Amino acid sequence: MSGTSKFDATGKQNAGTATHDAKVWNVAIVGFGTVGNSVARILCERAPSPLRLTHICNRSVARKKVDWLPPSVQWTESFEDVLSSDVDIVVEVMGGLQPTEDWIRRALASGKSVVTANKQLISRCGPELISLARSMHQEIAFGASVAGGVPVISGLHEGLAGDDLFKICGILNGTCNYILSQIESNGVSFATALREAQKLGFAEADPTEDIDGLDARAKLAILARVGLHCNVQPASILCRSISAIDSVDFEYANQLGCTIRQISMAELKGDQLFAAVQPALVELSSPLARVEGSQNLVMSTGTYGGETVFGGHGAGGHPTAVAVVSDILAIARSKQAGVCEEAHAAEITPKVTADFATRHYLRFLVKDRPGIIATLATILAEYDINIEAVLQKPGCSKSALPFLITLEECRASLVEQALQKIALLDFLVHPCLHLPILVGDLHAK
Amino acid sequence: MSGTSKFDATGKQNAGTATHDAKVWNVAIVGFGTVGNSVARILCERAPSPLRLTHICNRSVARKKVDWLPPSVQWTESFEDVLSSDVDIVVEVMGGLQPTEDWIRRALASGKSVVTANKQLISRCGPELISLARSMHQEIAFGASVAGGVPVISGLHEGLAGDDLFKICGILNGTCNYILSQIESNGVSFATALREAQKLGFAEADPTEDIDGLDARAKLAILARVGLHCNVQPASILCRSISAIDSVDFEYANQLGCTIRQISMAELKGDQLFAAVQPALVELSSPLARVEGSQNLVMSTGTYGGETVFGGHGAGGHPTAVAVVSDILAIARSKQAGVCEEAHAAEITPKVTADFATRHYLRFLVKDRPGIIATLATILAEYDINIEAVLQKPGCSKSALPFLITLEECRASLVEQALQKIALLDFLVHPCLHLPILVGDLHAK
Numbered sequence: 081m082s083g084t085s086k087f088d089a090t091g092k093q094n095a096g097t098a099t100h101d102a103k104v105w106n107v108a109i110v111g112f113g114t115v116g117n118s119v120a121r122i123l124c125e126r127a128p129s130p131l132r133l134t135h136i137c138n139r140s141v142a143r144k145k146v147d148w149l150p151p152s153v154q155w156t157e158s159f160e161d162v163l164s165s166d167v168d169i170v171v172e173v174m175g176g177l178q179p180t181e182d183w184i185r186r187a188l189a190s191g192k193s194v195v196t197a198n199k200q201l202i203s204r205c206g207p208e209l210i211s212l213a214r215s216m217h218q219e220i221a222f223g224a225s226v227a228g229g230v231p232v233i234s235g236l237h238e239g240l241a242g243d244d245l246f247k248i249c250g251i252l253n254g255t256c257n258y259i260l261s262q263i264e265s266n267g268v269s270f271a272t273a274l275r276e277a278q279k280l281g282f283a284e285a286d287p288t289e290d291i292d293g294l295d296a297r298a299k300l301a302i303l304a305r306v307g308l309h310c311n312v313q314p315a316s317i318l319c320r321s322i323s324a325i326d327s328v329d330f331e332y333a334n335q336l337g338c339t340i341r342q343i344s345m346a347e348l349k350g351d352q353l354f355a356a357v358q359p360a361l362v363e364l365s366s367p368l369a370r371v372e373g374s375q376n377l378v379m380s381t382g383t384y385g386g387e388t389v390f391g392g393h394g395a396g397g398h399p400t401a402v403a404v405v406s407d408i409l410a411i412a413r414s415k416q417a418g419v420c421e422e423a424h425a426a427e428i429t430p431k432v433t434a435d436f437a438t439r440h441y442l443r444f445l446v447k448d449r450p451g452i453i454a455t456l457a458t459i460l461a462e463y464d465i466n467i468e469a470v471l472q473k474p475g476c477s478k479s480a481l482p483f484l485i486t487l488e489e490c491r492a493s494l495v496e497q498a499l500q501k502i503a504l505l506d507f508l509v510h511p512c513l514h515l516p517i518l519v520g521d522l523h524a525k
Numbered sequence: 526m527s528g529t530s531k532f533d534a535t536g537k538q539n540a541g542t543a544t545h546d547a548k549v550w551n552v553a554i555v556g557f558g559t560v561g562n563s564v565a566r567i568l569c570e571r572a573p574s575p576l577r578l579t580h581i582c583n584r585s586v587a588r589k590k591v592d593w594l595p596p597s598v599q600w601t602e603s604f605e606d607v608l609s610s611d612v613d614i615v616v617e618v619m620g621g622l623q624p625t626e627d628w629i630r631r632a633l634a635s636g637k638s639v640v641t642a643n644k645q646l647i648s649r650c651g652p653e654l655i656s657l658a659r660s661m662h663q664e665i666a667f668g669a670s671v672a673g674g675v676p677v678i679s680g681l682h683e684g685l686a687g688d689d690l691f692k693i694c695g696i697l698n699g700t701c702n703y704i705l706s707q708i709e710s711n712g713v714s715f716a717t718a719l720r721e722a723q724k725l726g727f728a729e730a731d732p733t734e735d736i737d738g739l740d741a742r743a744k745l746a747i748l749a750r751v752g753l754h755c756n757v758q759p760a761s762i763l764c765r766s767i768s769a770i771d772s773v774d775f776e777y778a779n780q781l782g783c784t785i786r787q788i789s790m791a792e793l794k795g796d797q798l799f800a801a802v803q804p805a806l807v808e809l810s811s812p813l814a815r816v817e818g819s820q821n822l823v824m825s826t827g828t829y830g831g832e833t834v835f836g837g838h839g840a841g842g843h844p845t846a847v848a849v850v851s852d853i854l855a856i857a858r859s860k861q862a863g864v865c866e867e868a869h870a871a872e873i874t875p876k877v878t879a880d881f882a883t884r885h886y887l888r889f890l891v892k893d894r895p896g897i898i899a900t901l902a903t904i905l906a907e908y909d910i911n912i913e914a915v916l917q918k919p920g921c922s923k924s925a926l927p928f929l930i931t932l933e934e935c936r937a938s939l940v941e942q943a944l945q946k947i948a949l950l951d952f953l954v955h956p957c958l959h960l961p962i963l964v965g966d967l968h969a970k
Contacts, residue, residue: 122829126689223684229830231684238683239668239676242850244571367836370815377834384567385674385847388837389822391812393830402830405687 105412108135108167110159110183111174112144115197115224118401119171124149128405130412131169137162138174159183163190168415169408172196173224181205188212188220193415195407197224197400203298203314206305207427219414221407226299227252227376229399230392231406236307236380243382245307247347249518252299252357254374254394255290256322256342258282260359261372264330264339270323282374293319293342293357300344300357307380308348311429312355317346318434320358324513329443332471332484333361336441336517339369343518345436353430361441361517367391368518439468439517440487440495445509448478452507456485463498465490480509492516550857553580553612555604555628556619557589560642560669563846564616569594573850575857576614582607583619604628608635613860614853617641618669626650633657633665638860640852642669642845648743648759651750652872664859666852671744672697672821674844675837676851681752681825688827690752692792694963697744697802699819699839700735701767701787703727705804706817709775709784715768727819738764738787738802745789745802752825753793756874757800762791763879765803769958774888777916777929778806781886781962784814788963790881798875806886806962812836813963884913884962885932885940890954893923897952901930908943910935925954937961 107123109116116136123133133153138144141155156162159179162170163186170187172194174180181201187194188209196202202209202222213220223233227250236245251257255277262273274291277283289295294314301314322342333340338361346355362368367389371377376394381387393399446452457467466488476482487495499512552568554561561581568578578598583589586600601607604624607615608631615632617639619625626646629639633654641647647654647667658665668678672695681690696702700722707718719736722728734740739759746759767787778785783806791800807813812834816822821839826832838844891897902912911933921927932940944957 118829122687128687229685229688230833231680234684235676235680235835238855239679239851240674240847241854242567242573242852243674243847365815367812367815370810370812382847384563384843386838386844388675388835390680390833390835392833398829399831402685402688402827406684407687409686410683 112138114397118397199225203301224403247381250378252296316432356434557583559842563842644670648746669848692826695823697741761877801879
């Protein structure tokens, strides 16, 4: 609550709320960007009792130094200083894959525990790093790697440990959510919404990771591992970009009682993991439809507990730093107790597929002429696909006429086959936009 | 995922996913009602690796016995059998204050840890029981005591440990939520909605605990302790019943862009805790407005992480049992490590008040005659209260005319003083219904 430092004039931390004789754990922050800065601020302002910030490691320290940290904190440009110090917990918030991975390995190997917010790294080699940590009787925690400040990793791992989770579904990328909301509410094009988001700092100069789903996919892989105990590599999860979404799609979606969001889903069914990151239609009444701006939301479904929702700020220095500091505290607690080799639920390595059975939304843009519907309907019928409805917004140009076909529930792969044949038709102005319609209880049937 | 038992024919539990040589922790279930049954079912079907169900204690065992538990489980009517056994973790799901409290104390004193779903007991004497547990190097966990399967206790305690939480707001009672939704969607009276809820098993024969807020208040006291580190007794929290809410109130609330829900709120401001359980107007766009049936939702707000939402099934055997089993697993993990004396954030004992500063909704039912608005406005002005709007639904009987006055933001206590004076006026058919209007960011200013 207080904005003032709990360090006294000599730079020593106050005893604060520490219990008698509790050991103090030394913490190093590696990477002093937005998140690192926020972590330092929380450690300084709140001074959670068993923690002491001792090192900050970053390039160009002179440029980075801040005046609100106690003089006892050592600033260094060399990770070797951190490795050779008496630091107990290394906080990695520099990002990237290398040298980050090496540094984390070396920290663990030198008997330090690690807290990281690095989703790309953890989604790729989390299990190896966890094994390394265990072999050294250390821990690696990565609560901040998914959904920023939303405590979903600890929620799935601990709060719902008693359940058998089989499905995770969520909005994991605030940039996409912001862009889609803007197209929806202002009727602008994707390109305009993206430019606007870049101007406001909600999207990167190179927005590919966000727009094409790679960012969300890394997070989904981590959630599938923690919640569904599935060993899944992010590269095996299908990603589809939101860049083909147009404002007309929101008009059609609204007519169907839906909106469009970038949805990350993973559902375990036997030895198959149905997983994808893609734009999809979700009911306006669903919590997923109501996620705003950079908010994130994760819904997990368990055999016993049903649906549980976790929501909050998915990005930003302070919320992400809350997750980091919570992880540091958890490690300190567990170090205090003496780290144990925890019994982990066995991991399975499922066959990963994106072949969900759902209803489907097909939006065409055509040069209008008689017989188009008949041609499309004939091809769909060849694949045993049932048309549910055909919708056409009035008052559009005949030379680029958007219209919609919705399909009854069937497998995505079947629709994709039909669309390959349809793609050869000469009346198409653009390739057909194909989105799943996620209404009611989505099951990977 | 599987519905089949993981016990083999000899009644021994399979090793399942246990790590080598991991100790097995013996579990007793005390109270074999709906929740106890579900806990046994999860322990039997999932057989989480370090746990073994060894005892079930209940009155009239012969009537209670089920055939799907392994023969190795001992059924007993005597708690002494549990106390003298090698049980490590006692699960108390019998409810009530006595003999439950004594039994929990004796279990802890005899070196067993305890998991309980007992909100009334924990809200009244949680701190003492935690102290007793610590002094015996044991633990007491109560994740199931609030919001059933929603992992909010662990979320506040661990997932958000790095934040400085100062506000908790939520829907903690499914019965009230169901009744209010029914009044809203079917336009029925409170009495009719309650009768219907009782018929369907959503409300007890004596619904006082739910309707008058006592149930939610116990949960709020626990959340305030865990999340805000406030030592607060449930009896010090103001409760107001939902029984005065009429369908006309939903019509007026809708005109204001709101609905009405039973809201539990606690906000720490310096050494004051603003806390209450009461029906209130919430914006239709708020997550609180969209909670359905027996769902529960908790929003916490922190200095660093902002708002975080936890939602899910707030009641029911299986969801509550998930919380219980998650707690058992957490205790087993921590016993495995060697229980430590955890550094707890210092608790404060705040001054508890319900004197929130909000906008206010005053709904009158009057025998109509000229001058009523003038009279009311004069009294409100005496207390420096500003009227925001006056609304009157057309077509109502002159002898029992409902109309609405909304007030600009002011303290609840000021409104109550004015209402005491207003209560003396002879044109009132009923006492005025006074609800806070919670829109935007509610602050206990």
